[in-house]
Amino acid sequence: MFAFDEEHFYPAQNAIDMYHRYKEDIALFGEMGFKTYRLSIAWSRIFPLGDETEPNEEGLKFYEDLFKECRKYNIEPLVTITHFDCPMHLVEKYGAWRSREMVGFYENLCNVIFNRYKGLVKYWLTFNEINMILHAPFMGAGLYFEEGENKEQVKYQAAHHELLASAIAxxxxxxxxxxxxxxxxxxxxxNYAYTCKPEDVWAARKADRENFFFIDVQSRGEYPAYALKELEREGIELPIEEGDLELLKEHTVDFISFSYYSSRVQSTDPAINEKTAGNIFASKTHTLLLPMLSPIHQSGLVDVALKASGYNVVCLPADDREAVNVGLKYVNNDACYPAIISIGQLVEALESGEYDLNHVSVMMTQTGGGCRATNYIPLLRKALNDAGFPQVPVVSVSMGNKGVESNPGFKFTLPMLKRVAVAFLYGDLFERVVYRTRPYETEVGMIDALHTKWLKQIEKNVRNGSLTLFNRNMKKIIKEFDEVPLNEVKKTKVGVVGEILVKYSPTANNDIVRLLEAEGAEAVVPDIVGFMNYSLYNQIWKYENMGMSKKSKNLAQFAIRIIEYVEKPMDKALKNSKRFEGISSIHELAEDAGKILSIGNHTGEGWFLTGEMIELLKSDVNNIVCMQPFGCLPNHVVGKGVIKELRRQYPKANIAPIDYDPGVSLVNQLNRIRLMMATANKMLDEEKIVHK
Incomplete structure (x- = not known):
């Protein structure tokens, strides 16, 4: 039940590797002028099983050397005796702190360490965050529960044993x-009262008491009357034996310490009294609706990453034509087509009745600069007000119009960013391997099934955000898709480029990848991480050519280097495969695009759209569908506007510019794609004749 396995990543197995590096770490602490080092003793390093009578000398010597190293730099150790690390043997054999025998094992540990480290350690903590036993019982006290067991009774039973052990220590x-x-x-x-109502004030007081009663016992030596009364009301009996209360009374602690993570509010109104998602004290969840940009990146990847970060995320449907009709009710047809779709998806979801309108938020991203996407968030807010949802918060991720919406309860953290980064890396990987193999599958649905299998297998990795585990899985994915049996036929390759939402969203582009496959082609869609690199590269150009912020330029250079470092193993694995191509550098794309137009074209997809077409043509993907919203002038310039020059430089270029808009005829789009395919198939037949 508790054993490690191959499918999961366990960061604690290595962590910061203090065991081998403590000397250099402590030297750095000394250099920084730190006077106190708070650390914990690993119980299983002293008593590997926990119930032995003789300690492990090697473990004792390690901590002795560590404490001496602290003294060398005049650093005072503040040592926690046990920090969420009950030995697993004690969990499995005794049920951890639910058993009174744990008190004796803990006493044995204390006798050994207090005597061994006399004179080296003066300040001790008996238990780390002792109240966590109520909120995270396995982490806090090694507790797990049988079906039908009274969990609260077990928690307070274990709490009494820990309080006894603390007094003995x-x-x-x-x-x-x-x-x-x-x-x-x-x-x-x-906890603070949400309002000045007496009921809210009392709710806040009760919530505080639930935690404070632990230190009341440890510092005052007795269970407070309010705690005993509450336990009586709940039918919980403390396993108090003769001598317990005297022990608690006579051996109180010398000081109180705490970690302070956040403030909280309490209300008796259930519509208001909602805990923040992602907090370990949370009791409810708040739904966050995301428009669907790219199903292969979002479904089972980005949504999982955000859920693992504490947000109850719902990615809206991948192919939803009704969203366009809803969007047109609230967004003028002259506005950007992607805005109409995204806002339509969100309003449609709110109108569906599936979500509690008092516990739902919507997310919208927007770019900056001259693009109409700079106005997505104001357009969304107006649409929500007009549709009758003014109370729904907007979580805005914006590079323009900053400050338009606040993001209550939503924070970007480093762990979240790592998870999202891993999700996008997997999305780009699947985009490459699935689109490359699905047109040639020997059995319909085989590749989609393989894709689904891997989505399930990598879910744990998306949740933990480990790049090490990503690289391990990435190599396995490439190997399996590289070796899956395929039909040995040659099909026309068609590149798909254009405005980012139109390029990736099946709703916007009428599911062009499946459409091309149905027409007998293989779709080649550039990576989404490339667009991120493009946005970063522009910051460098602006500094070098327009005197913009040097800080932004340095951050952009650093971010590009990080992305290149992270993608390097995947690039190598792809290049070493039989079927897949490597990853192009953003610097190479910029250099090639600069031969056609100015790299100062930053509005819309800018020079990047041209660069993607050149990348495809250099990879012998001569057939390209260039998609843009009908009213997007910048993308017409860098898309349609460069086709003549691209055809001059690349004579085999077969590029079909296709407009997408609510009023554009689907039949017209399909006919133009089929015309491009007819030319492509003719060229393919000519190649076959030449090779014969």
């Missing part, structure tokens, strides 16, 4: 060395 510490100072430790976070 304090007793031993003072007996071994009267200079010892022993403290307790709380996961703190003050």
């Amino acid at each position: 304090t007793k031993i510490a003072h007996e071994v060395d009267p200079e010892n100072q022993v403290g307790c430790m709380l996961a703190a976070g003050t």
Whole structure:
């Protein structure tokens, strides 16, 4: 039940590798002028199983050397005896802290360490965040529950045992060395009343008491009356034995410590009293609706990454023509086609009745500069107001019109960004391997099934955001798709480029990838990470040519280097495969595009659209569908406007510019694509004749 396995990544197995690097770490602490180093003793390093009578000398010697190293730099160790690390043997054999026998094992640990480190350690904490036993019982006390078991009874039973153990530790510490100072430790976070109503004030007081009762016992030596009364109301009995209360009373701690993560509010109104998603104290969830940009990147990837970061995310349907009709009700047809689709999806979802309008938010991204996408968020807010949803918050991810919407409860964190980055890397990988193999599958649905299988297998990796595990899975994915049996036929390759949403969204482009496959072609769609590189590269150009921010330029250069470093193993694996192409550098794309037009074209997809077409042509993908919203003038310039020159430089270029708009005829689009395919197939037949 608790064993490690091959399918999961366990960062704690290596973590920061303090065991081997503590000397250099402590030297850095000394250089920084730190005077205290708070650390924890790993119980299983002293007693590997936890219930032995004799300790592990090697483990004892390690901590002795570590404490001496601290003294060398005049750093005072503040040592936690146990920090969420109950030995697994004690969990499996005794049920961890639900068993009173744990008190004896803990006492044995304390006797050993207090005597061994006398004179080296003066300040001790008995348990890290002792109240976490109520909120994360396995982490806090090694507790797991049987079906039908009274979980609250088990938690408070275990809490009593930990409080007894804390008192015993304090007793031993003072007996071994009267200079010892022993403290307790709380996961703190003050609760405030949401309003001045007496009911809300009382709710906040009760929420605080639930946590404070632990340190009341440890510092005052007795269970507070309010806690005993509440336990009585809940039918919970503390396993108090003879001598327990005296032990608690006589051996209180010397000081109180706490970690303070956040403040909270309490209300008796269930529509208001909602905990923030992602918080370990959370009791409810808030739904966050995302428009669908790219199903192969979002479904099972980006949505999983955001859910793992604490947000109850719903990615809206991939192919939803009704969203266009809804969007047209609230967004003028002259506005950007992607805005009409995205806003239509969100309003349609809110009108569906599937979501609690008091517990739902919508997310929208927008770019900056001269593009009409700069106005997506104001357009969305107007649409929400007009549709009767003014109370729905907008989570805005914006490079323009900053400050238009606040993002209550939504924060970008480093772990979230790592998860999202891994999700997009997988999305780009699947885009390459699935689109390359599906047109040639020997059995209909075979490649989609393989894709679905891998989505399930990598879910844990998306949740933990490990790049090491990504590289491991990435190589396996490439290998399996590289070796899957395919029909040995040659098909026309068709590149798909254009405005980012029209390029990736099946709703916007009438599912062009499947359409091309149905027409007998293989679709080649550039990576979405390339667009991120394009946005970063522009910051460098603006500094070098327009005197813009040097800080932005440096950050952009750093970000591009990070992306290149992260993508390097995937690039190598793709190049070493039989079927797949490597990843093009953004610098190479910019150099090639610069031969056609100015790299100062930053509005819309800018020079990047031209660069993508050149990348395809250089890879012998001569047939290209160049898609843009009908009213997007910048994309017409860098798309349609460069076709003549591209055909001059690349005589085999067969490029079909296709407009997408609510009023454009689907039949007309299909006819133009088929005309392009007819030319492509003719060229393919001529190649076959030449090769014969």
